[in-house]
Each structure stands twice: as structure tokens, then as C-alpha cells.
Amino acid sequence: xxxxxxxxxxxKEEQWLNEQxxxxxRCTNISGLGIYTFEKTDKKxxxxxxxxxxxxxxxxxxxxxxxxxxxxxxxxxxxxxxxxYWQKEDDGQNQIFSDRQSRSNYYKRLMGYSSGLAIVxxxxxxxxYKDSGLYLAEGLWSMEGSxxxxxxxxxxxxxxxxxxxxxxxxxxxxxxxKAYRKYSMLKE
Amino acid sequence: MKxxxxxxxxxxxxxxxxxxxxxxxxxxxQKIEKISNGTVNLAAxxxxxxxxxLNKHGWIEPVGESGxxxxxxxxxxxxxxxxxxxxxxxxxxxxxxxxESNEEV
Numbered sequence: 001x002x003x004x005x006x007x008x009x010x011x012k013e014e015q016w017l018n019e020q021x022x023x024x025x026r027c028t029n030i031s032g033l034g035i036y037t038f039e040k041t042d043k044k045x046x047x048x049x050x051x052x053x054x055x056x057x058x059x060x061x062x063x064x065x066x067x068x069x070x071x072x073x074x075x076x077x078x079x080x081x082x083x084x085y086w087q088k089e090d091d092g093q094n095q096i097f098s099d100r101q102s103r104s105n106y107y108k109r110l111m112g113y114s115s116g117l118a119i120v121x122x123x124x125x126x127x128x129y130k131d132s133g134l135y136l137a138e139g140l141w142s143m144e145g146s147x148x149x150x151x152x153x154x155x156x157x158x159x160x161x162x163x164x165x166x167x168x169x170x171x172x173x174x175x176x177x178k179a180y181r182k183y184s185m186l187k188e
Numbered sequence: 189m190k191x192x193x194x195x196x197x198x199x200x201x202x203x204x205x206x207x208x209x210x211x212x213x214x215x216x217x218q219k220i221e222k223i224s225n226g227t228v229n230l231a232a233x234x235x236x237x238x239x240x241x242l243n244k245h246g247w248i249e250p251v252g253e254s255g256x257x258x259x260x261x262x263x264x265x266x267x268x269x270x271x272x273x274x275x276x277x278x279x280x281x282x283x284x285x286x287x288e289s290n291e292e293v
Binding site for chain 1: 197198199200213214217229230231232233234235236237238239256257258
């Protein structure tokens with residue numbers, strides 16, 4: 001079974017993945033474009049998502065080695081940084097964090113990740129809009145009557161496309177705020 | 189200001205105590221399960237992060253390899269931290285006994 005989905009929230013993604021696994025599947029592959037491959041299984045599996053920044057290859061292997069010792073399988077994730085997808089057979093020891101300190105460090109890493117992306121998309125949006133505004137069509141705003149409305153409607157999908165980086169910035173801003181909320185609750 | 193890892197969390201405390209002999213990560217978890225009478229079960233991410241953290245602060249260090257696994261052991265600095273924590277906890281325990289210590293006043 002293949003499913004195509006896009007997530008901006010790592011915890012929602014984790015939740016969705018586990019819902020699929022509870023239906024009797026296990027995940028075999030996740031592609032960069034958001035295609036999740038599952039296969040039927042009789043066993044029960046769980047998935048946990050971690051986030052790591054860039055790790056030198058040696059460090060990354062050590063990181064993976066420790067998880068693998070705990071029988072986690074690495075489904076996806078790169079030493080260059082990003083979300084690390086871990087899956088294992090449900091054996092009652094299904095958490096990757098067992099204390100507050102490590103859980104709050106996880107949210108701290110997430111905060112760094114989403115704020116970084118939010119800033120990148122903000123800068124990108126700024127560069128995109130600073131000279132031209134959202135609508136590129138020449139003389140659009142000086143047209144009149146039905147001609148204006150036709151041109152306006154024609155141009156709107158393109159304008160929305162150009163709005164994408166700003167939307168992404170908002171999404172990552174929201175996930176930063178969510179991670180911050182959880183982080184500060186654990187810090188209490 | 190106090191070091192940011194002090195007072196030691198239960199996880200850090202047990203890891204430092206376990207690493208008074210050289211062990212690799214997974215063996216640390218197993219030993220802690222035993223010496224805590226099964227009350228402390230470290231998860232993979234917690235163990236990895238804690239080892240990273242303790243290593244970064246120089247309280248433990250890699251001393252070799254067992255297959256592909258790195259073996260760690262406590263450093264002198266780590267031992268000094270344990271001594272400090274022991275004194276702190278002994279003092280708290282003495283308060284449990286009801287002998288209010290006035291020495292430091």
C-alpha cells in the first residue's frame with residue numbers, strides 16, 4: 001500500500017504513521033516526496049520520530065547503533081540532518097525518550113529546526129515580493145471593468161503559487177510555537 | 189552559577205555510577221536496569237543524548253571499542269561530580285534522620 005501525504009507537524013506525522021501501523025501494517029519505505037509505503041503484517045509495530053541536526057558520519061553511526069541495539073529499525077533519515085524515522089515491533093518498550101530532560105531536549109531541537117526553516121522561507125518570500133508584489137502581470141491594477149476581473153482571476157492561481165513560501169513560513173512558525181509550548185511545559 | 193547538569197538527574201546519576209567500569213551504551217542500559225532493581229529503564233534516545241552530553245562535558249570518555257560499539261568510562265572530573273553529589277545526598281539523608289545539622293551556620 002502506498003499513501004501520499006504532506007506534514008508540517010512532526011507529531012501529527014508520527015500519530016498518523018502509528019494509526020496506519022495499528023491497522024496491521026508496517027512501514028517499509030518513506031520517499032522524499034512524501035510517499036509512504038506499507039505492507040501487511042501479522043505483527044504489531046510502532047514508529048517514533050526523532051529530530052537530529054547535522055551529525056558527522058561517525059556520530060550518526062553511533063546514534064543509529066544505539067537505537068538499533070534497542071531493536072529500532074531506521075526507516076528514513078540522513079546524517080545531514082532532519083527527521084529520523086524509527087520503527088520496531090511492539091514489545092512494551094516503545095518510547096525513545098524515558099525522561100523529562102531528553103524529551104525537552106527533543107523539543108528544543110525541533111524549535112531550532114522549525115525556526116530555521118521559517119526564517120529561510122521568510123527571507124525567500126521577502127526576495128520574491130519586494131520588487132513586484134504578489135501579482136506579476138503588467139498594468140493589472142490599471143485595467144477596468146470585466147477586463148480587470150478576467151485578468152485578475154487568471155492571475156490569481158499564479159499569485160497563490162508565489163504566496164507558497166509565505167504560507168510555508170507561517171506553517172513552520174506555528175510548529176515552532178507548538179514545540180516551544182511543549183518545551184516550556186517540560187521545563188516547569 | 190551551578191553547572192546546568194546539576195543536581196544530577198536520575199538518568200545522569202545512574203549512567204555515571206554504571207560507568208565506573210568501562211561499558212558500551214547498551215550494556216549501560218542493562219546494568220542500570222539491574223542496579224535500579226528494574227525501576228529505571230532507559231530508552232534509546234535518552235541514553236544516546238545523555239552519553240553525548242556527559243561526554244561533551246568531559247565527565248565520561250570513550251576508552252575503546254567493542255565491535256562497532258564505543259566503550260565509555262567515567263573520568264576524574266566525573267568522579268569528582270559523583271563525590272559532590274554523594275555529599276549533597278548524604279546531607280539530605282542526615283536531615284531525614286532528624287539530626288538537624290547546625291555546623292554550617
